[in-house]
Amino acid sequence: MTKLLPILGLFISFNVFAELRATGDLAVVIEREHSSALIFNTSQHKQLAKIEQLGDLSHASVVFSRDQRYAYVFGRDGGLSKIDMLQDKLVKRIVQAGNSIGGAISQDGKLIAVSNYTPGGVKVFSSDTLELVADIPADAGDGKLSKVIGLVDIPGQRFAFSLFDADQIWILDLKNPKKPDITKFKDIGKQPYDALTSSDGRYYIAGLFGDSGLAMLDLWHPELGIKRILPDYVKDDEKLPVYKMPHLEGWADTGDYLLAPAIGKHEVLVIDKRNWQLVKAIPVAGQPVFVMGRPDGRQAWVNFAFPDNNQLQIIDIKDLSLQKTLTPGKAVLHMEFAPRGEEVWVAIRDDNQVVVYDTDTLQEITRMPAQTPNGIFFSSRAHRIGL
């Protein structure tokens, strides 16, 4: 009995400090005006913590370490913050540029890359220490630095990104981080505004603001160069005004189809990945911002730019038609599916809420408070290419 007592004591004191926590079902919700991030348990719909003083999060995105313990938050002001989701604390925060748009984590999880507007380029950091590993200015050859957008991780310890002001796509190979190798594709089309990689990491596709269609690179055949998809889709003179640039990262990659927001047209484009032809243009409520596929590929959920940003539309992939229009609240900014898709979480900025829907019944499950939420990121992203 006397031998047991010290062990018992150890258990009790451990419990006093913290409950055991797993991090595979957590979410980070960004509060854009409060410079803070909320940590949620997504299985219990429960807020666990609030991490503050993360700088300007008016545009923000998050990636996760492969062990799902750490969240890396990319802020508008060039801030890169590393949050420990086991201990609810900010581990380290650096300000690595003047103006940033997003970031990505490498295939092996050891590198964090950030895409910057000012100074235009990509900086790469150690995910462990946030020390600078590589600095890649986006100098297109004329001495001017371009804004960098559409930065994603791709297989082979590489990153792909696009140069908004220089109409280029670059592939950055960091197998040897001390000797970064860059492959440049030029004249890809005017003003690439965002890009994505297909869920298998094979295709890198950039949306073009200043040109018709999309620029596509087959990473299995880089020697073929850039192919323009839907080159004749929207002519310049018939473009509707765009009050918010679409985000391509969440493109619905469902079976043979890729669903993408049209730009300057109130349509969702269905593209056949086997021949890159347009299958159908589905009319929707406004300029689509996110077109996100449910993980099983059966639905795509669409939100919209101002002034139609109070709506959400759901497309049934089975017959490529609109299934339902929801009006969850004022300023629907972002959505995120549960890893297997039974729920979707929706950020409603002006109502200060995160709304959870059952994706089968399309009924609301719950509403949770969050101040001006603009992004929801589930830790399950840790194990997906290109997010």
Add this chain to the structure above:
Amino acid sequence: MLFTSCAFANDPPSDRQEELRNLLKHDCGACHGLTLKGGLGPALLPENLQGKPDDFLVSTVLDGRKGTAMPSWRPFMNADEALWLIGVLRNPK
């Protein structure tokens, strides 16, 4: 003093001012940044607007700028409201 009062004669009513400020923060902010330090669009801080006349800025807001991502905001505000917003940008509180 006379000039000052004239400049403010066409100010929108206070509830409309609130709406316009919200539009500026969130919708202009989508490209120009919540703190207006710039993003895909240029910075709109007082020093960035210096030397640019009001009528040039009003027409940029109302009609957009061809060849750039700046759209026309005419469906959502009139010239007086655009001018008032530019005053807010020039003299932020």
